[in-house]
Every structure is written in structure tokens, then in C-alpha cells.
Amino acid sequence: MQLNCGIVGLPNVGKSTLFSALTSAPAEVANYPFCTIEPNVGIVAVPDKRMTKITEFISPKKVIPAVVEFVDIAGLVRGASKGEGLGNQFLGHIRQTGAIIHVVRCFEDDDVVHVEGRVNPLSDIETISIELAFADLDTVQKRIDGLARFMKSNDKKVSDRAKAVAPVLDRIRAALEKGIPARNAGLDENEKELVSDLHLITMKPQLYCCNVGEEDIGKENDFVKSVRTFAETDGSGIVVICGKIESEISELGSREEKEEFLAAAGLDESGLDCLIREGYNMLGLKTYFTAGEKEVRAWTFPDGAKAPQAAGVIHSDFEKGFIRAEAYHCEELFEYKSEAKLKEAGKLRVEGKEYIVRDGDVLHFRFNV
The missing domain is CATH 3.10.20.30 (Beta-grasp domain)
Known part of the structure; x- marks a missing residue:
């Protein structure tokens, strides 16, 4: 049961700002590429109104929410799969996560440098997707190249497994070569299990997080609309947030202050609350509760x-x-x-x-x- 989501994207799209707001803990933020080299890791409480309501009927001494881990991974660039911009190191960090949150810049700001020189969400998505596919293609090809000796093994279990894996790897390779992520290669659960030890990046569930400007809060600009259309064809989810506003909300001290801020901004809830829940669900996680006078506690279990x-x-x-x-x-x-x-x-x-x-x-x- 994996409990972590990796936050990825090009440099300067708002990943570290998002991470800091999520965890209310400062990740280094700067207006230049590769500000983050080692991944920042934060444990985040999963917002759940049911828990608050339970305490209305069972009064505990303490309340302990479910948690999920977020990993802020450095910005990838074109050529990352070949080692550009410390790409090999960053791709290795992504492999260790259970799901991917792809932050996409959907705002214009002349004061924030875009690594490609212009704001184009679909081009940004393509850049990251190509690098992840290339990385997986390299992993798959290496495994294919090494299968022959396992097929000839005197151990029948080893040879049978190798023979079963071979066609699955061929299908994944064919999909990746066409730009199709491994998760969309049409594999059943048994086939996915056969290649699970490869920890393929494009096999992981993915959510697009559109980072918009303050002027676009509560509405969809053309950038967001284009990402939503793409996400539907990709089979991925989408969440829209304003990193700047979320950062301001995270600095407020009390829940009452945060609720007042949200109301003034015309928002029903924080975009980060939605993002956390979506990440939790994307990992295939559910919650049950234990409740008594000592504590009301949320426990995470696999669906x-x-x-x-x-x-x-x-x-x-x-x-x-x-x-x-x-x-x-x-x-x-x-x-x-x-x-x-x-x-x-x-x-x-x-x-x-x-x-x-x-x-x-x-x-x-x-x-x-």
C-alpha cells in the first residue's frame, strides 16, 4: 500500500509553492530552474468532514486524521531521460512514488521565467510525457534484452514467468513508442503484476494540477480548458488551484480565518483540500474510523x-x-x-x-x- 504522490512538472510552474502550501512547511522557492534538487517530503492530513461530524456525537480527547505523503520532485526539462538537468536522479525519485501529480502552469506572468520561454500547457505536458515515456522505454528494453537467458533457465518457474512476461513487455514497448503511457496499454491486473517490479513511471495514475492566476479563480481560462480536454483523452483527472492564494491561506492561523478568507474569495473549499483528496483516492486508498472517548481516528486501508x-x-x-x-x-x-x-x-x-x-x-x- 503506497501512500505517496510525487509532484512533477517543468521548472517554475509552482511545484514548490504548492508543496509549501500543502505542508505549511517551507520548500525552497526561487525564480530559476533546479531550485529543488533533493526531493522535499511532507506528510499531509487528509481533509474529511465526516471525522469532524463524528466528534459531534462521540466526544474524544483527541482527533487523528488520515495522512498522505507528498514528494516535491525537482523540475524536469527536455532531455531529462538522457540525463539533462540531473534528469536521471529526478526520474529515480518519481519511480518511488505511488501516483503522479503533474503541475501545469496555466497563468501568464512576465516576472516568472518559463523554462521554454512561453506559456503553453499542452506543450509542457508533452515535454514531461515524452521524457517519462523515454525513461520507461529504456527500462522495458533492458528487461526485454535480458529475458532470453531466463527463458532458457532449467528452473521451470523462472522460464515460465519469463515467457509470460515477454508479450506483456512487447505490448508496453509498442505503446510507449506511440506515445501511449503504460497505464493505457490495455493490460489486465495479472499482466500489470508481471511487470510491477519495473516500477514504470507511466504505469502510475496521474492527475493534472492546473496552477492559475488570481484573476482566474472560480473560472476556467483557455489554458485550463485545453488541459481538461487533453486529460479526458488521457484518462487522467484534473484539479484547478491558484498556488499564490493557497500559499496565503496556508499562512493563516485558525480554521475560522481560513474559512473567512475562502468565503471572501468566493470559494467553497481550498483547492489544496480537493487536491489532497484526489491524490488519496488516486492511490486507491479508503478510510475507516475508530471512535471512543480516548480518540477518534481515521485509518487508511486499500480499497x-x-x-x-x-x-x-x-x-x-x-x-x-x-x-x-x-x-x-x-x-x-x-x-x-x-x-x-x-x-x-x-x-x-x-x-x-x-x-x-x-x-x-x-x-x-x-x-x-
């Missing part, structure tokens, strides 16, 4: 997990000695207003080892080790 696996997120002993889970959904708590009334209404369920945990479940585990 489709069964109760013992979800229990193991708390502690491995919970999974090993799992007996049952006492469960209800947070929406039921909101309806009945208390756990006591939930029980009276027969909404408190007892679930066994085959129960598939739902996003928003409130669980209490019974185990024995």
Missing part, C-alpha cells in the same frame, strides 16, 4: 480490503488474531445521533473475516493472540 487486513493497519496482532469486527457506518451515526440509539435500532453489525470494509465504516475489532 477492497477485508476486515482482518484492515485491522492489520492498526497492528499486525489485530490481523493475526482477528476474531470479529463490530461495525456501523458513519452515516448511520449521523442519522441516529448516538451509538446507543444505533444499537437499539439494530444497526450495529458483527462482521467476520470475509467482510469487505467500506469507506466510512466505524469499526471496533476483537482479536486474540
